[in-house]
Amino acid sequence: MVELLPSILSADFAHLADEVKAAERGGGTVIHFDVMDGHFVPNLTIGPPVLESLRKVTRLPIDCHMMVENPDDFVEAFAEGGADWMSVHYEVCRNLHRTLQNIKHHGMEPAVVINPATAVDLLIPVLDMVHHVLVMSVNPGFGGQSFIPYSLVKIRRLKELREELGLNYRIEVDGGVAHDTIGQVVEAGADLLVAGSAVFSHGRAEQNARELLQAAQVAAAASA
Ligand code: DX5
Ligand code: ZN
Numbered sequence: 001m002v003e004l005l006p007s008i009l010s011a012d013f014a015h016l017a018d019e020v021k022a023a024e025r026g027g028g029t030v031i032h033f034d035v036m037d038g039h040f041v042p043n044l045t046i047g048p049p050v051l052e053s054l055r056k057v058t059r060l061p062i063d064c065h066m067m068v069e070n071p072d073d074f075v076e077a078f079a080e081g082g083a084d085w086m087s088v089h090y091e092v093c094r095n096l097h098r099t100l101q102n103i104k105h106h107g108m109e110p111a112v113v114i115n116p117a118t119a120v121d122l123l124i125p126v127l128d129m130v131h132h133v134l135v136m137s138v139n140p141g142f143g144g145q146s147f148i149p150y151s152l153v154k155i156r157r158l159k160e161l162r163e164e165l166g167l168n169y170r171i172e173v174d175g176g177v178a179h180d181t182i183g184q185v186v187e188a189g190a191d192l193l194v195a196g197s198a199v200f201s202h203g204r205a206e207q208n209a210r211e212l213l214q215a216a217q218v219a220a221a222a223s224a
Helices: 013-025 048-057 071-081 096-105 120-129 151-165 182-188 197-203 205-223
Strands: 003-006 031-036 062-067 085-089 109-114 132-136 170-174 192-195
Touching: 003 031, 003 197, 003 205, 013 048, 013 197, 013 205, 031 048, 048 062, 048 071, 062 071, 071 085, 071 096, 085 096, 085 132, 096 109, 096 120, 109 120, 120 132, 120 151, 132 151, 132 192, 151 170, 151 182, 182 192, 182 205, 192 197, 192 205, 197 205
Parallel strands: 003 192, 031 062, 062 085, 085 109, 109 132, 132 170, 170 192
Antiparallel strands: none
């Protein structure tokens, strides 16, 4: 089943509860929460205080995408703040296996993320531990960038590996997912679709989300 994950990075933070509720009415089923530290990526965003506030206004699962150098330091705080899923970047985890175990131990669904220049096959040793793999289809740090087409090759490879290895992780894609790209990512095999600017632009989150999800469902039905 394809699911739409509105990324609040592009929401109006002064009206976050309303924005999230609108995206939820439009069919968003998981909230994507981008955490940036100004080191791993050249931008700063939000952390546990915002997570705690958000937790009070939505029942949807919250998917924390950790774009930080030292995700291990934050596992406990995010678990306590109400995170449901946590994804950590392959590029920063020296002990990825241990980090994923620790996330699970704290009651969250563990996931691994790869940047555009990181190969999927590096993840083979941990694929049986993850709830999902997140393929970055832009270089992380900012909303509103253009989709990198090679990401489709990586999504197809993850789908192939899942079958070969008899696993059931889900495949998430993040970056440049919009009306013109969502069909291709679904056809390639992604089923967790993160969209920031395509959902929250022009203050029409409900309508944008509904249209995007419809396009994704059409593509899913066509490739079934
Ligand atoms: C980018 C973040 C994304 C971002 C995507 O580094 O990880 O989640 O919000 O934004 P769009 O959908 O606008 O490319
Ligand atoms: Zn993200």
